[in-house]
Amino acid sequence: MVAITLPDGSVKSFPQPVSGVDVATAIGPGLAKAALAMKVDGALVDLKKVIDRDARIEIVTGKSPEALELIRHDVAHVLAEAVQELYPGTQITFGPATEDGFYYDFVREQPFTPDDFGKIEARMKEIIDRNEEIVREEWQGADAVKHFESTGEKYKAEWVQEIANRGEKISIYRQGKWLDLCVGPHLPSTGKLPKAFKLTKLSGAYWRGDAKNAQLQRIYGTAWASESDLKAHLTRLEEAEKRDHRRLGREMDLFHVQEEAAGSVFWHPKGWTLWRTLEGYIRRRLEDGGYVEVKTPQLVDRRLWEQSGHWDKFKDAMFLATPRAEGASVEEGDRVYAIKPMNCPCHVQIFKQGLKSYRDLPLRLAEFGACHRYEPSGALHGIMRVRAFTQDDAHIFCTEDQITAESIKFCDLLRQVYGDLGFSDVRVKFSDRPAIRAGEDAIWDKAEKALKDASKAAGLETTLNPGEGAFYGPKLEFVLRDTIGRDWQCGTLQVDFVLPERLDASYVGEDGAKHRPVMLHRAIFGSFERFIGIVIENYAGKLPLWLAPVQGIVATIVSDADDYAREVVKKARAAGLRVDPDLRNEKIGYKVREHTLAKVPLLLAVGRREAEQGTVAVRRLGTGSDAQETLALDEAIARFAKEADVPHA
């Protein structure tokens, strides 16, 4: 006798062990047809799994939140089956579900091309039509290894061997003639799959994620429960493309990049205005936060980098410069400079000037430091990942006892700034001690606790990023997501006991003896380039008034209003607004369209009526002509000047 409890609380009893299929059928034929899998006491399993004890069961259908992942995983299998049917000799490796779809990694001499997609998709649909039953089997390790070796599946065999070595059972899923090693769960048959999928992209991927290993061919796809969901997803992708900072940067004439300076940004007047506005804003926040600003050299002798430890670990990513003419050899003893990849060693040099006392701590040295790193060519991305960037960097020199308070202060400041810039969902990763690290465990305990306390006190929820801390200390990473779903680390807070030691920084304590300060490395934007990119995407280019490089356009309707328009511009500028005239001989509709596309927040239209009455017709970005209002000039300017105020305490 097996008692099955259903989600509504009702209990169904069965005389003998039952599968999910039996349970669903007992409830109704509609459900039996829709059933994809089930949850037994909360665990997702195959619908065909037989239950021989009392349990709570929930039938998973296409409408269940778990369904998508199941479907995507199954579609990945169908993709692999299709590929192996179409391209014999291709080896399979892994194929999981992803955030919005799936991928499968293959091994094949000949590269796949996007032209193959149509053919593969057609075969996948065929496999779904075949309605192949999906069956789970348990194999002996040796048998599985033998099977995969005999079919030439070297990668699968390697993986199976490892599982067998651990003494675990081998779980095989078979669909039709095709089979794969997989823990499941899966749908009962391929016919249950919706055909709402699409192969999207092709890429290389290293076996086991290690660049030292062979590179596999990865085919990505997206899969949904229904055709309309698929369409909606593709539409979302198109919309996201319109928010891409690279596209908006060009359309809004903010910046460009070009071949001769790959990985460096040419800032145009409007883009640079945006930069300076942000810089002015953050500078004021830092001043309020008790920071002092410094500026340190671009070129620094390699000896300092050797001392700091960067040379050993990061010299491949450092640009070097020598003072000698081209062609001259760089000999032993000659000066070799590195263009700084970071600011910390230089800030320590400032700290070390003169004798520091405990009364000087905490000392918060801030710099908008331009750094250069030779990033791998494949890593470059718009202005988000570049080789030349400016950090809103600061190092807080403090005592161990001050770590917690300083960390809290920083998290508060960061929250304030992100709030001002319209970021509501910030993910915070807490990266704790890595396997290879410097410093005593007691110090790590202290540092980790300080960071944890600080993020909690600032009301931040963190997710653990185990073992990903820097070798010198744990870190908080503040991650923002761009419009195409990529995550970027922007803010960071790192506790460092190592650099002060290596660079011999010290202060005189209350006891009159020398002590080592602790360094907190911290950034809010991370880099101006990356952060501006994210800001642009977050606002889809429609920047709030205070950030917009061109805040308003005064557009004339007839040339009789030219003089009045000039007067409006003059007064607006006197009030600190960034306003330009548009006196061109064009219809107002043309001007409206153009400045709307350029994402100018305010359009002040002036015709004869406005000139006579001393008013402006205000049309705001994102609203239509019906929402416009006519305001007295002085009133309008006062209102907008107030609205355009840079946020501050």
Next chain:
RNA sequence: GCCGACGUAGCUCAGCGGUAGAGCAACUGAUUCGUAAUCAGUAGGUCGCGAGUUCGAUUCUCGCCGUCGGCACCA
């Protein structure tokens, strides 16, 4: 760095073994117009760079550079 795709006018893109085309933008002229494109005309290109094949290469082949999508990396 690795795999794949791509690189044609300012932008978006078409073309293709016989040295290039469209729309928008630009420029000139006309038009003075009330909220997302007024009309007409003109001009604009070493087809990323360098080799090779060919009578002839933007087109085919190779190399390099860059961009894009991933992977790896990200102090």
